[in-house]
Amino acid sequence: MKRQAYLAILAPALLLATRLASAGPPGQLQLPSFDSLTGKSSQSVNITLDGTLLGLAASFLDSNKPEEAATMQVVSGLQGIYVRSYTFNKDFAYPTAEVEAVRKQLVPPTWQRLVQVRSRDQDNVDIYISADRGRADGLVIIASDPREFTIVNIVGSIDLQKLHQLEGKFGVPKLQLSVGK
């Protein structure tokens, strides 16, 4: 009888601990693998940079070069950058269900949608931010058009002002963002 009581307490505790361990830091999404798309897409970008790799990448940036110094500024405070981007030769060849599965994780109160863009050319962009005590600790961009979809998840302390400083560097387009608005 005692043993059953211990098990009744221990099992949920273990389940909770496992969930917490697999959840990752706040602001990090559980991204599907999208393995099946690698063969179907004409172009794919799959980037997984956790905190360790970000630190390693930053150590190979040259602080004497202005553009790389700006990147170092952006990276400092980040715990991970995850990018999944696929381009196809046919319209809507990507699995909308998997994209929806990502969207379903982006719910209040953890996530707030900053921007929702729906254009006539079917260029759709959603930008979500996760904040804890007024401090942003996660950013997600879901962008799709008929032949492409992209999911970006940036984890950690995000400073849009610093991201803005990258304009025109490394081929980053001029964003003309009104930071602070």
Add this chain to the structure above:
Amino acid sequence: MSNDLDASLRAALRPVDPGEALTQKVLAAIEQDTAPQPGPPPTRQSGWRWASVALTVALLVGLGTAHQWQLRRQERGLEARRQLIEALQVTSAKLDVAYRVVNDEENTENGS
């Protein structure tokens, strides 16, 4: 008198057979003296030689391993750097799409 003394001396100093045992003892002693004896100094020298060879080999293996590790770290670092720049490019490009669409809509509204 002198004859007695002479006889006593002859008796005392007469040749006596030492026996087989003494012969064996002497031969054994000679053999022991002439045989090469393994002394401690040569053994110690040989030990040092092996130790220095082992140390040199260990040092070379260690240096090689460290060099390989450094090369692998550099490869990983450069790849991570390339991915970081690509990730920032993709992020900025998508933010730019959002900006352009919003900006176009604002311009259309203002124009109409």
